[in-house]
Amino acid sequence: MKIAILGGGISGTALARLCAADGHRVVVLEQAERPGGLCKSRRHGEFTFDEAGGHILFSKDRRVLDWQLARCGGEAGTVRTVRNTKIRWHDRWVPYPFENGVGHLTPEAIVECVAGYVEAYVGRRMGAPCPANFGDWIPWRMGEGFARHFMVPYNEKIWKCDLRTMASDWVAGRVPEAPIEDILRSAVGIDTEGYAHQSVFWFPRHGGFETLVRGTVDGGGFTLQCGVEVSRVERRGESFAxxxxxxxxxxxxxxxxxxxxxxxxxxxxxxxxxxxxRPISLVNLMIGVRLDEPLPDLSWVYLPFADQGPTNRVTYFSNYSPHNAPPGHGSFLAEVTHRGELRPDAAWVADVIRALERAGILRREQVVLAEWCDNEFAYIDQNLEFGARIARVRRWFDDSGYLTFGRFGRYEYHNSDQCIARAMQVHEHIRTLAATGRRQSLRLP
Ligand SMILES: Cc1cc2nc3c(=O)[nH]c(=O)nc-3n(C[C@H](O)[C@H](O)[C@H](O)COP(=O)(O)OP(=O)(O)OC[C@H]3O[C@@H](n4cnc5c(N)ncnc54)[C@H](O)[C@@H]3O)c2cc1C
Structure with missing residues (x-):
């Protein structure tokens, strides 16, 4: 078949590679000057930065992880890291996920969190129904203490809205749901591990996360046309134009x-x-620093509170690969979400950096470089109407004969590994289509 793929992010290029291997003629049409989308990286002097915040290679699905690693030059082409993530909780560093780090809070906060968690646990056992909105879901699932001490301030910072205007159905699998035993263990000082599937991750040794897309394009056997603004797509009988x-x-x-x-x-x-x-957008502030001593062995940290500035997460990016920063230097990525209203300038950058200094992450005089990248489509606005709306849109595409997938091509809250898994499913669908010649609705589990 002759297949047009619109968009040259990881979703489009992964599918193109899979279909080209079957002998199809595949053309990827990408608007930007190079492929990569949200996986793009860039250089500033001798620094390499990811454009859309810190990205890591990991997957629960071994087949997908192997595919990703193969595109990045395997174990030799990547750096393997044991994840070390923390929450900057007022004056201290608390291991992430927060429920697993509860034992590191003040005694009063530990009691509030554990008492609230038990109360919520009992409430659910007594039949308290799962709230449809995220704002009420948090105390229902985590209790009032966890809500107040982390979940509400952090989520308000990232989503920039009243959390009661957000749906709760997207949370499953995203917001950690620690078993009560883990909370109790942690509260009495026994460290427990949350998010185990992510406890080890990889990162390309050279070239930033974009290396994943380069490795997908190189030798992929398909045609990639960049700088193309697609203006008309239509059906023509059984085919398309x-x-x-x-x-x-x-x-x-x-x-x-x-x-x-x-x-x-x-x-x-x-x-x-x-x-x-509408999307939630993300300004990623890319910071280079001069170092007198190595950065602490951290992967990334969360900043839940307003007095820590607008940044919700800071990636210790030069810890991902020694080639991300020149010798004697380190680098950070500071992520700030917005709903289209943010226009970064030098004063804003200075404010963000001052706040990072207050949070104990860097010292202003270390900073040798600060650039930003604004990503319009970063997160999905999970408002109360979203579920019904996207279901109608997906249904039209799936029944129309066009296929659509990808983080914003289908509006699924997917990381790149899940985009690749989706590409593999769409590839199977196309194989069936090619073998039988019969068009069927796309059904993605
Ligand atoms: C802050 C943040 C952190 C993340 N962290 C991770 C992580 O640690 N690990 C991980 O695996 N994933 C992570 N992700 C998710 C990952 O970035 C995405 O899942 C993935 O990049 C989405 O790829 P995509 O191809 O579906 O979409 P996109 O990357 O958005 O690709 C869409 C492409 O379409 C192109 N385009 C736009 N308009 C047109 C047009 N009119 N015509 C043609 N082309 C057009 C764009 O230029 C782009 O190249 C993160 C995302 C964010 C925002």
Missing amino acids: VDGEAFDLVVNTVPLPRIEPAFADMPEAVRADVRAL
């Missing part, structure tokens, strides 16, 4: 609100749903 060129199949991975105007036959009601899918 993209800007007038005929294809047997079109697969979209571009953020839906960006590509919606190009789909000529999309019904008006679906268009209205797509236009309402």
Whole structure:
């Protein structure tokens, strides 16, 4: 088949590589000057930074992890790190996830957290129904203490809204749900490990996270056209046309609100749903520092409180690979979310850095470089209407003969490994289509 793939992020390039290996003619159409999307990295002097905040290679799915590592040059091309993540909780460093680190809080806060957790646990056992909104879900699941001491301030910082306007159904598997035994163990001082699937991760030795996409494109056997603004996609009988060129199949991975105007036959009601899918954006501040001594052995830290500035997470990026910063230097990525209102300038950067200094992460006089990158599509706005809206949009695509997937091509809260897993599922679907010649609705589990 001749297949057009819209968007050259990891979703589009991974699918292109898989389909090209089957002998299909595949063309990836990418608007930017190079592929990579959210996985892109860039150089500033001798520093390498990821553009959309700190990215790591990991997966619960061994097949996907092996695929990722193979694209990055295997074990030799990557650096393996044992994750060490912390929360900057007022004056102290608390291991992450917060429930597993509860024993490191003040005695009063430990009591509040454990008492609240037990109360919530009993409440659920007595049949307290799962709230539909995230703001009420937090105390229902974690209790009032955890809510007050971390979950509410941190989530308000990242989502920039009243948490009661957010749905709760996306949380499963995202927000750690530690067993009560782990909380009690941690409260009496026995350290427990949360998020075990992520306890070890990898990172490309050279070139930043973008190396994953380069390794997917190189030798991939497909055509990549960059700098292409797709303006018209339409059905022509049993086949399709993209800007007038005929294809047997079109697969979209571009953020839906960006590509919606190009789909000529999309019904008006679906268009209205797509236009309402607003993203949460992310400014990533890329900071280079001069070092007198090595950075602490941290992977990343969370900053839940307002007095720590607007940053919600700081990645100790030069700890991921020694090649991310020149000798004698280190680097950080500071992530700040927004809803389209943030316009970074030098004064804003200085404020963020001052706040990082207050939080004990760096000293201002160490900073030799500070650049930022604004990523419009970073997180999904999980508002109360989102579930119904995206279901209608996906249904139209899945039944129309076009395929759509990707973090914002399907609006699934996926990391790159899950995008690759999806690419593998879509690839299977295309194999069936090629073998039988029969178009069926795409059904992704
Ligand atoms: C802060 C943050 C941290 C993350 N951390 C991790 C992590 O640690 N590990 C991990 O695996 N994943 C992580 N992710 C997730 C990961 O970045 C995404 O899952 C993945 O990059 C999404 O790839 P994609 O191809 O689906 O979408 P995108 O990367 O968004 O690709 C879409 C592509 O479409 C292109 N495009 C846009 N408009 C058009 C148009 N009109 N025509 C043609 N092309 C167009 C874009 O330029 C882009 O290249 C993180 C994401 C964020 C925001």
